[in-house]
Amino acid sequence: MSTSDKYFLGIDIGASSVKYGWGNSKVGLQYFNKKELSTKTLPFLKNIISEILNFASDNPIWQKIKAIGIGTPGTIDQNIHQIVGVNPNLPFLVNLNIENLIPENIKIPVYWDNDANLMCFAEAWLRDFKCDIVGITIGSGIGCGFVQKDRIFHGSHGYAMELGHICIIPGGELCSCGRKGCVEAYSSVDGLKRRISLLEIPFSKTESSLNVKDLLYLSAIDSKAKQILEEGLYILAQGITNLIVLLDPEIIVIGGGAMEGSLYDWKKLQKQIIDFMPAINAEHTKIEKALAGNKAGVLGAIILAESINKFVSE
Missing domain, CATH: 3.30.420.40 (ATPase, nucleotide binding domain)
Structure with a gap:
């Protein structure tokens, strides 16, 4: 066959x-x-x-x-x-x-x-396995993988590439992993839901029932919710930049349900990552939207x- x-x-x-x-x-x-x-x-x-x-x-x-x-x-x-x-x-x-x-x-x-x-x-397959690629998914949590040509990088035990649990704010918001200050606590959908639900904004939905559209609506009507969303983008960009400096990939691919729902403005996120990068990395690293959705x-x-x-x- x-x-x-x-x-x-x-x-x-x-x-x-x-x-x-x-x-x-x-x-x-x-x-x-x-x-x-x-x-x-x-x-x-x-x-x-x-x-x-x-x-x-x-x-x-x-x-x-x-x-x-x-x-x-x-x-x-x-x-x-x-x-x-x-x-x-x-x-x-x-x-x-x-x-x-x-x-x-x-x-x-x-x-x-x-x-x-x-x-x-x-x-990586859609790009013919020609590049070293970091793939990032933004959704309920934050997932991340690294493929070197056609090989998935796992680390020594399988614990590698946990972008969501890179600590950006020491002693910051409690993350679902039990640590404080992780990217996921600030930038994932669930992290944003937890933070925004604590604000005193008149809204009929509970934290568990909030979705991306709700988060965007609340950020449009409340300045504190908007600030939380902007902070989520800022911290996500910092975490991604740290990966770029460590791994030197050719392409960063960003996708996931939250990005498809326009939780973060693509151009703003892309620009923030580029602004954070050292000049030599910014010159050689592409930041692309996921092709497969x-x-x-x-x-x-x-x-x-x-x-x-x-x-x-x-």
């Missing part, structure tokens, strides 16, 4: 939904959809994944699917292949072997990685599954 006849199923587990689809490196993403994660429990997530697999198995393409790729939030220990540490959005995934999410009757290989790593992997995690999972499956089959 030629490479073009082999397909791979990608599953991207997020804080609010599970995205999925299939394709390969020759034809790209051929099918894409998502299911809402309305109940954040392990049984509910397993049920969603079973529904996805049942749907896929009823499609003629199933006979060509050779492996499954999965992206998850959280830090994956590369030695024990489990999510470790703090995972505030989906805490039930901690200490879980992600392969166990797949029903036992599914007898095809399963591979997985951090969702931000896979977003970056997809963006909210499909990047699924696409990255597909490309990961294909690349590993090809390697182990040789």
